[in-house]
Amino acid sequence: MLKKDRFKLFLDYFTRNFPEPETELHYRNPYELLVAVILSAQCTDKRINLVTPLLFERFPDPQSLAASNVEEVFTYIKSVSYPNNKSKHLIGMARMLVEHFNSEIPATVEELQKLPGVGRKTANVVVSVVYNQPAMAVDTHVFRVSRRLGLVPMTASTPLAVEMGLLKYLPKFLVYKAHHWLILHGRYICIARNPKCPECPLTSFCKYFEDNVKTGLLQS
DNA sequence: ATCCCGAGGG
DNA sequence: CCCTCTGGAT
Numbered sequence: 001m002l003k004k005d006r007f008k009l010f011l012d013y014f015t016r017n018f019p020e021p022e023t024e025l026h027y028r029n030p031y032e033l034l035v036a037v038i039l040s041a042q043c044t045d046k047r048i049n050l051v052t053p054l055l056f057e058r059f060p061d062p063q064s065l066a067a068s069n070v071e072e073v074f075t076y077i078k079s080v081s082y083p084n085n086k087s088k089h090l091i092g093m094a095r096m097l098v099e100h101f102n103s104e105i106p107a108t109v110e111e112l113q114k115l116p117g118v119g120r121k122t123a124n125v126v127v128s129v130v131y132n133q134p135a136m137a138v139d140t141h142v143f144r145v146s147r148r149l150g151l152v153p154m155t156a157s158t159p160l161a162v163e164m165g166l167l168k169y170l171p172k173f174l175v176y177k178a179h180h181w182l183i184l185h186g187r188y189i190c191i192a193r194n195p196k197c198p199e200c201p202l203t204s205f206c207k208y209f210e211d212n213v214k215t216g217l218l219q220s
Numbered sequence: 221a222t223c224c225c226g227a228g229g230g
Numbered sequence: 231c232c233c234t235c236t237g238g239a240t
Contacts, residue, residue: 041226082235119227139225
């Protein structure tokens with residue numbers, strides 16, 4: 001099956017069933033989104049939403065965060081994954097924002113990636129959500145699901161390669177939604193181990209299903 | 221036990 | 231490329 005057709009079937013299904021997917025992270029401005037996304041690595045959005053209200057009350061802007069220290073920030077985020085690393089990242093990020101970016105959140109992936117704790121995935125989420133750019137953030141779900149479905153070639157072995165492969169076929173106005181759709185599918189159906197192929201609505205065009213399950217080599 | 225919308229360092 | 235960071239929910 002041609003990639004173009006796989007994309008069409010994928011987009012049609014989710015457009016019909018999940019027309020308006022949204023970020024579950026709570027935020028009120030670009031600064032808060034950036035902080036929330038940095039915290040969200042290897043952690044559920046619900047857990048992040050539990051700690052950000054107090055965190056944002058104490059540190060409402062980059063200046064207040066930059067003036068603090070890792071020990072204090074740690075006390076606010078100790079219940080999320082990697083609180084030590086993330087405290088350092090948040091302080092370093094805030095200080096760079098104040099010193100080099102006039103305390104404003106950069107609008108390009110390149111500039112965002114200069115910030116401590118901000119990799120390509122986080123940068124893509126920020127420009128996508130805050131600045132409405134057609135950027136595809138490739139996390140573990142997007143990476144795995146895109147490859148299984150056959151939306152990108154198996155030779156796309158890095159997040160960047162998957163990102164480029166997806167952008168090549170996705171209409172710009174659907175990039176943001178496709179990101180959430182791939183995550184939804186990866187979280188609830190196309191899970192990492194023992195994907196729930198029997199309940200999957202996309203097996204008619206899924207490459208993983210075609211290559212593994214359909215032939216009977218894998219049972220799930 | 222396994223998984224959560226990763227990033228930095230070696 | 232691999233390793234480490236590291237808490238909570240299920």
